[in-house]
Amino acid sequence: MNQQIVTRIKCKDCPIRHRAVCSTADETELASMEQIKTYTTHRAGEPILWRGDEIKFVASIVDGVATLGQTLEDGRTQVVGLMLPSDFIGRPGREKSKFDIVASTDVTLCRFERKPFEHLLATTPHISQRLVEIALDELDAARDWMILLGRKTASEKIATFLSMLIKRQHIERIDGMQPRLALPLTREKIADYLALTLETVSRQMTALQRAGVLEFTDRRHFNVLDMDALRRATGDDEPL
Amino acid sequence: MNQQIVTRIKCKDCPIRHRAVCSTADETELASMEQIKTYTTHRAGEPILWRGDEIKFVASIVDGVATLGQTLEDGRTQVVGLMLPSDFIGRPGREKSKFDIVASTDVTLCRFERKPFEHLLATTPHISQRLVEIALDELDAARDWMILLGRKTASEKIATFLSMLIKRQHIERIDGMQPRLALPLTREKIADYLALTLETVSRQMTALQRAGVLEFTDRRHFNVLDMDALRRATGDDEPL
DNA sequence: CGATACCTTGACCACTTTCAACGTCCGTGG
DNA sequence: CCACGGACGTTGAAAGTGGTCAAGGTATCG
Structure with a gap:
């Protein structure tokens, strides 16, 4: 141990x-x-x-x-x-x-x-x-x-996961600063948490980046550029 | 109400x-x-x-x-x-x-x-x-x-669901009698519980019947013909 | 006896997985 | 310091599971 x-x-x-x-x-x-x-x-x-x-x-x-x-x-x-x-x-x-x-x-x-x-x-x-x-x-x-x-699509799962990280780590947007996040899990572990494959996790994160919702600085850190878009992408009806 | x-x-x-x-x-x-x-x-x-x-x-x-x-x-x-x-x-x-x-x-x-x-x-x-x-x-x-x-196939989900019903309702096999079960949910509700569609639920139940694992007497009642096969079909490593 | 809810079956399609190859980062040791 | 190795990540093409759409069947209740 x-x-x-x-x-x-x-x-x-x-x-x-x-x-x-x-x-x-x-x-x-x-x-x-x-x-x-x-x-x-x-x-x-x-x-x-x-x-x-x-x-x-x-x-x-x-x-x-x-x-x-x-x-x-x-x-x-x-x-x-x-x-x-x-x-x-x-x-x-x-x-x-x-x-x-x-x-x-x-x-x-x-x-x-x-x-x-x-x-x-x-x-x-x-x-x-x-x-x-x-x-x-x-x-x-x-x-x-x-x-x-059970019911969310791959992209909704990723968006929900990232929103949850932001929420649970009590990360706030301070005057126009975009929230900056560290991923505490590898793509493989994220996949195990969301019931996806690591390839799908990778593709969906790339897609969110291409859509301008977020921006990776390295593979374990990113900035959220559009918090509202991220929330909308979760599929939930209320802010997580 | x-x-x-x-x-x-x-x-x-x-x-x-x-x-x-x-x-x-x-x-x-x-x-x-x-x-x-x-x-x-x-x-x-x-x-x-x-x-x-x-x-x-x-x-x-x-x-x-x-x-x-x-x-x-x-x-x-x-x-x-x-x-x-x-x-x-x-x-x-x-x-x-x-x-x-x-x-x-x-x-x-x-x-x-x-x-x-x-x-x-x-x-x-x-x-x-x-x-x-x-x-x-x-x-x-x-x-x-x-x-x-997250991780089970449609047929494993159905098998797990039926096994769980048997277990939670404390239904025992009494001398060679096959367990007889009532489904307390419609196909649609079962689908909502297993994160499938009602069509897939219907198809997988039919498949279990064709495989000789169970036998429907009407659409809400069935007998389990092969309890071991049902357990194996759950994908779990231990009897549920 | 008809209306309605519930269920079955088929054909087609889409999303995610699978399989494969390549790229990148980082620590270790020469 | 650089080269190597291994873990981690990205991307593409093909395949498969379960979903969607559609039609028809069956039970139940008024």
């Missing part, structure tokens, strides 16, 4: 303090979390947890991007979730993982051993309530992704 | 008593639920809740089948969840529904007004814990469906 323990950061100074599972914890509760947490890092491409593995820990993503994936017996794969900073990994109350979790960029986790965390949950209503909210939000997100997978 | 209030059934005699949100409630807790519950019925085809509607109530499905659906602006639709008896409808803590909920067969609900139910949740840990389990199970189910939508 090749993880490294890194220097502890104080919860107070944590970049995800106000969004993660700990966001509703008060000072005392935060102190007890601080005692049992560990930071670990995983290099891009490394697995964090395989399907079928025993779940020994849960964690919040502090930095980086990980994917939650599934595989059919003949090797077809589907990414079923994209985990960004503040997202929660693992499942209290479950022994084994149903999904592969893989670091897509370098990832830093704020990690809790499962048993102590379950104890914390049982004794800290603030944290368990927050976990319910997180689970319900993920359920909504999963259901939104189902209409994308 | 055209709903009818029907005679109350005692919780003790309720067919979903041991599986629904109330399953972990003790006698006292059950008594307080009994006080605030109402039974309502909805005829096949009637909407139970539209997207954007205020969520005035939550409910368990006692009998029948309902679908949870979404629509794109040009009318493309996707069913994102199939609600069977004991499943939970509605979202405590949310003001508005994100999905259309439609009765697919005649449906009987055990219904709670949202506010009193939220009060119950806050004061009854057994019930809120059960609701978390339900939400996490639904999240897993949604993610399983994502690989079906």
Whole structure:
């Protein structure tokens, strides 16, 4: 698993303090979390947890991007979730993982051993309530992704994916500046997330560029030139 | 909304008593639920809740089948969840529904007004814990469906759908008897659930019948002749 | 008995995949 | 510093799966 323990950061100074599972914890509760947490890092491409593995820990993503994936017996794969900073990994109350979790960029986790965390949950209503909210939000997100997978065209899928990245990374247009984005996934992983092939992903991104909607500066970075056009291209009736 | 209030059934005699949100409630807790519950019925085809509607109530499905659906602006639709008896409808803590909920067969609900139910949740840990389990199970189910939508072929989708019906309705093969199934959805709704067209659904079902895997007695009922073949046709590596 | 909703089947077509070749970036080691 | 190798990405042509359009069949309910 090749993880490294890194220097502890104080919860107070944590970049995800106000969004993660700990966001509703008060000072005392935060102190007890601080005692049992560990930071670990995983290099891009490394697995964090395989399907079928025993779940020994849960964690919040502090930095980086990980994917939650599934595989059919003949090797077809589907990414079923994209985990960004503040997202929660693992499942209290479950022994084994149903999904592969893989670091897509370098990832830093704020990690809790499962048993102590379950104890914390049982004794800290603030944290368990927050976990319910997180689970319900993920359920909504999963259901939104189902209409994308089932009913959207390749170009709508790409536009929706890029819009989602902009939204979830809280990237705002500041006075006329065009939003600049980094793709945290390879074309192949994007394809696995959108249920396309990597060739189709490549072609559709090229098409969006040719249509003047965006402009790649290199293969992992682009500027959005026409945000409204991008939104219209998602096929959704409301801004994502 | 055209709903009818029907005679109350005692919780003790309720067919979903041991599986629904109330399953972990003790006698006292059950008594307080009994006080605030109402039974309502909805005829096949009637909407139970539209997207954007205020969520005035939550409910368990006692009998029948309902679908949870979404629509794109040009009318493309996707069913994102199939609600069977004991499943939970509605979202405590949310003001508005994100999905259309439609009765697919005649449906009987055990219904709670949202506010009193939220009060119950806050004061009854057994019930809120059960609701978390339900939400996490639904999240897993949604993610399983994502690989079906994204990566399975039309015939695998049909086989998976039929296998799921058999599993979720707890239909067992009793001494050599072949499982007999009722389809609770029209071909069109099945298509909306599997992200196919109704024509493809029809063709693939015919193909399964011609392959000797199943046998339709009429268009809404069939016998499974070869359960193993059906499982193999799902594309999954483990029996669903 | 007729109207309507539901289902089946066929022919054709389009979008995405597949297969293949080539191009580009980046890290490593000579 | 440059050359090599491997991973990643682009583009083109051909093929295939499922969609679309169309016609006809069947069950059910008034």
